[in-house]
Amino acid sequence: MLQRRDLVAIINLNSKIADKFELVGRRQQPCRRHDFGQCHAPNYPFSLVFKDSFPVTRLLQLVTALGLVLLTSSAVAANDQPSTKHKEPGTEVFRPEPGKFPPLEKAHSYRGELVFVDHANRRGSIRVAGSGMFRRNDPHPFAMLPYGVVRYHGAPADLRYIPLGTVLHVHAFLPPDPKTSAVPVLPVNNKDKDANHNRGAGIFPAENHVLLLEDEPSHCLREGLTWKLKEVEVKNREGMLNASCEAKQSATNKAEDETFTFDAATRVWRGRECLLVQHLIEDGAWPADGKKALDGPSVMLGIMWKPTLGGVFTRFHVSDIWLDEAAMQNAALRQTETHKAFMRSRWLPAWVDAVEYGKFGRATVTATLFGGMDATLYAEFRKGVPAVMNSVENTLKHIEGGSAGPTQMAARGTIHDVIPTSDKPPLGSSGIQIRFETDLITEGMRPTRIVRVRPASWPDVHLPREEYINQGSIEERFPTPDIFPKY
Amino acid sequence: MKPFFVPRSWFFVPSACLALVFAVVISVNAANNEPSTKNQEQKTAPFRPEAGKFPPLDKAHTYRGELVFVDHANRRGSIRVQGSGMFFRNDPHSFAMLPYGIVRYHGAPADLRDIPLGTVMHVHAFLPPDPKTSAVPVLPLDSGKKDANHNRGAGIFPPENHVLLLEDEPSHCQREGLTWKLKEIEIKDNAGLLIATREPKKGGDGKATEEKLTFDAATRVWRGRESLSIEDLVSEGVWPKDGKKALSGQSVLLGITWRPTPDGIFTRFHVSDIWLDDTAMQRAAKSQTETHKAFIRSRWMPAWIDAVEYGKFGRATVTATLFGGMDPSLYADFTKGTSTMMNAGENTLKHTHGAYGPSHMASRGTLLEVIKAPGNAPLGSSGIQIKFDTDLIIEGIRPTRVVRIRPSTWPQVQVPREEYLQDGANMDERFPTPAIFPKY
Numbered sequence: 060m061l062q063r064r065d066l067v068a069i070i071n072l073n074s075k076i077a078d079k080f081e082l083v084g085r086r087q088q089p090c091r092r093h094d095f096g097q098c099h100a101p102n103y104p105f106s107l108v109f110k111d112s113f114p115v116t117r118l119l120q121l122v123t124a125l126g127l128v129l130l131t132s133s134a135v136a137a138n139d140q141p142s143t144k145h146k147e148p149g150t151e152v153f154r155p156e157p158g159k160f161p162p163l164e165k166a167h168s169y170r171g172e173l174v175f176v177d178h179a180n181r182r183g184s185i186r187v188a189g190s191g192m193f194r195r196n197d198p199h200p201f202a203m204l205p206y207g208v209v210r211y212h213g214a215p216a217d218l219r220y221i222p223l224g225t226v227l228h229v230h231a232f233l234p235p236d237p238k239t240s241a242v243p244v245l246p247v248n249n250k251d252k253d254a255n256h257n258r259g260a261g262i263f264p265a266e267n268h269v270l271l272l273e274d275e276p277s278h279c280l281r282e283g284l285t286w287k288l289k290e291v292e293v294k295n296r297e298g299m300l301n302a303s304c305e306a307k308q309s310a311t312n313k314a315e316d317e318t319f320t321f322d323a324a325t326r327v328w329r330g331r332e333c334l335l336v337q338h339l340i341e342d343g344a345w346p347a348d349g350k351k352a353l354d355g356p357s358v359m360l361g362i363m364w365k366p367t368l369g370g371v372f373t374r375f376h377v378s379d380i381w382l383d384e385a386a387m388q389n390a391a392l393r394q395t396e397t398h399k400a401f402m403r404s405r406w407l408p409a410w411v412d413a414v415e416y417g418k419f420g421r422a423t424v425t426a427t428l429f430g431g432m433d434a435t436l437y438a439e440f441r442k443g444v445p446a447v448m449n450s451v452e453n454t455l456k457h458i459e460g461g462s463a464g465p466t467q468m469a470a471r472g473t474i475h476d477v478i479p480t481s482d483k484p485p486l487g488s489s490g491i492q493i494r495f496e497t498d499l500i501t502e503g504m505r506p507t508r509i510v511r512v513r514p515a516s517w518p519d520v521h522l523p524r525e526e527y528i529n530q531g532s533i534e535e536r537f538p539t540p541d542i543f544p545k546y
Numbered sequence: 547m548k549p550f551f552v553p554r555s556w557f558f559v560p561s562a563c564l565a566l567v568f569a570v571v572i573s574v575n576a577a578n579n580e581p582s583t584k585n586q587e588q589k590t591a592p593f594r595p596e597a598g599k600f601p602p603l604d605k606a607h608t609y610r611g612e613l614v615f616v617d618h619a620n621r622r623g624s625i626r627v628q629g630s631g632m633f634f635r636n637d638p639h640s641f642a643m644l645p646y647g648i649v650r651y652h653g654a655p656a657d658l659r660d661i662p663l664g665t666v667m668h669v670h671a672f673l674p675p676d677p678k679t680s681a682v683p684v685l686p687l688d689s690g691k692k693d694a695n696h697n698r699g700a701g702i703f704p705p706e707n708h709v710l711l712l713e714d715e716p717s718h719c720q721r722e723g724l725t726w727k728l729k730e731i732e733i734k735d736n737a738g739l740l741i742a743t744r745e746p747k748k749g750g751d752g753k754a755t756e757e758k759l760t761f762d763a764a765t766r767v768w769r770g771r772e773s774l775s776i777e778d779l780v781s782e783g784v785w786p787k788d789g790k791k792a793l794s795g796q797s798v799l800l801g802i803t804w805r806p807t808p809d810g811i812f813t814r815f816h817v818s819d820i821w822l823d824d825t826a827m828q829r830a831a832k833s834q835t836e837t838h839k840a841f842i843r844s845r846w847m848p849a850w851i852d853a854v855e856y857g858k859f860g861r862a863t864v865t866a867t868l869f870g871g872m873d874p875s876l877y878a879d880f881t882k883g884t885s886t887m888m889n890a891g892e893n894t895l896k897h898t899h900g901a902y903g904p905s906h907m908a909s910r911g912t913l914l915e916v917i918k919a920p921g922n923a924p925l926g927s928s929g930i931q932i933k934f935d936t937d938l939i940i941e942g943i944r945p946t947r948v949v950r951i952r953p954s955t956w957p958q959v960q961v962p963r964e965e966y967l968q969d970g971a972n973m974d975e976r977f978p979t980p981a982i983f984p985k986y
Contacts, residue, residue: 074800074886174962174964175617175619175620175964176663177615177731178663179614179615186963192961194961194963195901195963196962196964197961197963198963198964209693219662219663219664220662221617222660222662223659225660256901259841277731297840322836322840322841323839323840324833324834324836324837324928326833328773331772331773331774331778332772332773333768333771333772333773333829334771335829335832335833358956365844366841366844366957366960366961367959368957368958368959376899389773389775390673392775393764393775394764396736396762396775397764398761399763400737400762400763400764402807404805404806409550481952495898516614518808519808520634520804520806520807520808521632521634521635521806522634522806523626523634523636523806524634524635524636524637524638524986525615525616525637525984525986526615526627526637529986536874536985541981542982544964544965544975546964546968
């Protein structure tokens, strides 16, 4: 990336040209929707501004200057250590492309507290944990990628099901298209900037388009981790819990202990039972007062945040403890059933890979179903099954003409083929392609565009007003980021 | 064909005339109304709360609907209000909690952040006390009576959008002494329909209307300590695996949500939870009570100022009424002689202070008196007045203004960024704009 010193070097090469420019520092505020042009331009921290005001000389100067900049930046690039570039893939700027699922390992990962949810537009805000004082961190807006996966209690979920306050693990990318971002677009190096006021760096990452959003149990289950309880300190049914997050199947313990708070509202799940801390005390498992070593029983923790005593920078709070696998499985089963019913009423999202056009509006559409759903939902996509496909936006909102329901505007047809494309599909993809023949191909079904599909056997229901786009209004299609407060 | 030009002013003159004609017609229609009807329907007349007075619950406009959106930091959100028409078509209707407005969930005090989206809530609401500073759109007074068209019926956009009481179904039933009696179940693949009546717990007249509700495999069933699924009830033989079964009026409490309904049904709600016994319901209430107690102890008790007796050099004695709806153990911490802090707040109950925490800016002092008013306090009030002596009386602590108070025994913590105002100079922070609510 060009730095200020490089630009100064370029300009010093020719004092006559240099005399025509000023170096202007770029503004630090996040981009507004209507001036996105500056923000998705190459990431130069400084802009060149002409002092001269005559348009013709401006044009000539621009051509000369751009040529010079390109030449010199090539020289600067040539002087870079290519080996370093290749050794640090995590530091390169990665932006998802249409029609390609971005690899999870290229994502920027962080965690934080869910503070705000606009579920209808699949976006919200998270207070991101950095190295500083957690409570000072402004809520940081995020949007789910259309193929982004939400998991709660180890099961598929929608944003609407995650309680506010839950601490989530985030794997996110830069906005695929900053022009249509539903959340503010930030400078690409934002995660490296110190946010001042004892907040540290990393709390406003530009990577705010989320591929995977998961709560603590989902994260642990996916990564094969477990929490081992080391010590509890109780007073008046609240207190501190020391625990370490370790690999479930590992003989060595290298994990550091973490201290959490808990209180009288913390739920403890044991098999079918839902207990409170007072019940653990009554059972003698935890002391009524004082400390007790816990010998490292393996549990799952639900983690949230509450304001913390004692000037502690960051300390999370335990909302739930699952004492055994049966309890965790019960929670996952319930969330799975909730999400299955949700998907059956909203249809499976997918994107269009290809369209083979026939005559009189007939076409065969090849689409890849998005991933992260329960397997039973995919199993209902079978060869020969009548199906319905509707075009949607990146928010996964159906496009309806009026309020007659998505089915009225959708293309009807038959699934000709169900093709497994990969045993290990990238996150976001199901690894299942369908070939769908319809006699009503519409503009919304083009390669890279998002659609929703349902087998005809799924319930034909009408969606609530906030979950569909009426007449394709631009505000509805591309929700404005202006709703997020600026602190 | 020659272009045909018309002066633009032609359009303005007739539109002004039209406005006049409409105004005359509307006046005639209004004159035709029965004035006696207007006077007899006191309960339905829009009521605007006044500063410093708790509005009577019986003057509130009552409706119910699905919680669709929450901006908990500004104590506002949106509800899809149930009308006579097609429920799914109803646009989310924005609401704001009154500063003394009460939220109840699972029969216990709650904050908006505790209520899951999708929950069906009972609402008791008033006109905006001050339309100029309303955090939600201000609607015409007759908005609640207009037919919203598109088969939606009337009543789905009431102008009474400032809420005194917001409660979920179990809270509503417990406050009103009601219970759900299960009459019949029809089940297939762990999902189906439940027929039930909501009637007084003691001495129902048997005339309650039956309501059909859906349930599915994700519906939670609470029995004592146990959290069961529909599958568990089926495997125990309590409910059939397939088909119908009469349930002989079993008394339960229901958690109610909404989901899109097939078959063109206008409005049918969904059962998210069934509490089979009192123990199960009490445990849910206990858990929510503890959540809210911890919340209020970290955010402080809201109150408003009744009077200020000014002394010298910034000293004053402040009389304040604590807002209602909290667990009694929180009020019990306000005792005579207790060292206390009081901080100015806004109608959103946000603390006014910088980033150093509410304690940094708050007025310190001592509770001189704690006075419990006799009889039942109006909803919104605790019926408890405190007299607080401080040597730092500030502009935000004036009669009718909202404050937050903390006995020194409560934890001294700093609240997150979205829950306080920086320095009060930012009008957008003090009076959140209603512009964030989408227009459909």
